[in-house]
Amino acid sequence: MFLVHLWNYIRGYVIIIAKGGGIERFINICTRRQILLWDIARKDSNSVILKASLRGFMLMRPAARKSGCRIHILKKCGLPFFLRRFRRRRGFKVGLIFFAVLIVFFTSMIWEIEIKGCSSEVAEKIMKVLDEQDIRRGSFKMGLNPKRIAADILMNVEDVAWAGVQIQGVKMTISVQNITPKPEVVDENEYCNLVAERDGLITGIEVLAGALRVKEGDTVTKGQLLVSGILESKNPEFGTKYVHALGRIMARTWYDVRVPLSYEYTKRVRTGRTHENTYIRILDLRIGLLGNRDAFEDYDSVSYDKKVNGPFNLELPIGLTVEKQYEVTEKKIRLSPEEAEALALEKARLALNKELSPDCRVLDERVNILRSETGETYLELVLECEEDIAGPQPLGGD
Numbered sequence: 001m002f003l004v005h006l007w008n009y010i011r012g013y014v015i016i017i018a019k020g021g022g023i024e025r026f027i028n029i030c031t032r033r034q035i036l037l038w039d040i041a042r043k044d045s046n047s048v049i050l051k052a053s054l055r056g057f058m059l060m061r062p063a064a065r066k067s068g069c070r071i072h073i074l075k076k077c078g079l080p081f082f083l084r085r086f087r088r089r090r091g092f093k094v095g096l097i098f099f100a101v102l103i104v105f106f107t108s109m110i111w112e113i114e115i116k117g118c119s120s121e122v123a124e125k126i127m128k129v130l131d132e133q134d135i136r137r138g139s140f141k142m143g144l145n146p147k148r149i150a151a152d153i154l155m156n157v158e159d160v161a162w163a164g165v166q167i168q169g170v171k172m173t174i175s176v177q178n179i180t181p182k183p184e185v186v187d188e189n190e191y192c193n194l195v196a197e198r199d200g201l202i203t204g205i206e207v208l209a210g211a212l213r214v215k216e217g218d219t220v221t222k223g224q225l226l227v228s229g230i231l232e233s234k235n236p237e238f239g240t241k242y243v244h245a246l247g248r249i250m251a252r253t254w255y256d257v258r259v260p261l262s263y264e265y266t267k268r269v270r271t272g273r274t275h276e277n278t279y280i281r282i283l284d285l286r287i288g289l290l291g292n293r294d295a296f297e298d299y300d301s302v303s304y305d306k307k308v309n310g311p312f313n314l315e316l317p318i319g320l321t322v323e324k325q326y327e328v329t330e331k332k333i334r335l336s337p338e339e340a341e342a343l344a345l346e347k348a349r350l351a352l353n354k355e356l357s358p359d360c361r362v363l364d365e366r367v368n369i370l371r372s373e374t375g376e377t378y379l380e381l382v383l384e385c386e387e388d389i390a391g392p393q394p395l396g397g398d
Helices: 002-011 023-032 054-059 061-067 079-084 090-107 120-132 146-156 337-353
Strands: 013-019 037-044 047-053 070-077 112-116 160-168 171-178 192-196 200-209 225-228 230-232 240-242 246-260 264-282 285-288 299-309 315-334 361-371 377-388 390-394
Touching (some): 002 013, 120 146, 146 171, 225 246, 246 390, 264 299, 264 337
Antiparallel strands (some): 160 171
16 A cells, blocks of 8 residues: 555645536546546535546546536646755755765665674674675675675684575675584593592582592592593502593582672762763764764763664664763761672672582572681681582503
8 A cells, every 4th residue: 555655646636626516527437548536525515625647637527527527726736746846945955865865875885784693703704704794894796696695704713503694775684503513522532530629518429431549429629530541440450541631520619709898889870961072973984063072071972873764764874973971089987887798799799600600509508707816807708519629630551
């Protein structure tokens, strides 16, 4: 329906009023003669308002005479009548032609590149490959071969198993699939023991290769031998065999950290004073306007883009970027004991999270408030965890 209205607007149409006693006969004659009428609405018992094309209006005059009706144009609509108003304005014609050329120019470029199905690290490698091929935002679509681009990505990015490139309008979409990580291969000729990487209480044992030197319930210290890569036979004549020790030794472990309690907190507070900087944005280029400056010595800033849409809601690669600066000042706030403990606990958790291994499971959390001999107060956080503490230790062999 939209395309029909668009076509009628482009070629032009008229809104007509038909009066007379033979309105129904007039409409039937026009229908038999294949004269297109639409949006027919009866005004009163002897008149109707309808729409028709310019050609249809010329052809319906004999039908009006035959049916005894009179027809008059109420309004002329469409692009031809709109342009006729400006036929003597050369500046408008030049501007219209320039605008049309501008639209064609911008729609022949790539404005957006989207990469789907991969991590940010792989996406950066793909963007580097595109950059080496001079493909970026602002590149012309003419001459770009999606199959060739996909082949270049597969050839130059090791982590990609499949790549597909699609160009729709002004957007290039790159869909990729990562290679399944290769399983870790153990070199059996690299002989090693398994030793404890930290102190713990053993809760579970799974040995795949080597001689076990501990049992469940044992308390071990960092560096203690857990699984030996030296297999000694009960019969001395068979000698000694060296292996690559493999296994998982699960143990309860403890992590602790102490954070001083502070009852004063320095907070950044906005003063209420603001300043805006405006930039003209063309693709990835930002051009600052006169008057842009850093108005405050210490501030927070927030930026947002204002997009410009062309005909048919087409997004253009130009727009404005507004940066709003908020002046801030540092203000010391007195904390209650509960607030001070909550703030110290958050710092302690952040510090311990950096020490925990990826497979570590936290079982329990204990918080203690301690006071030193000098009168200083500390918050102590103790985490009880369960994790695999076995780590390889190379050894020599025959």
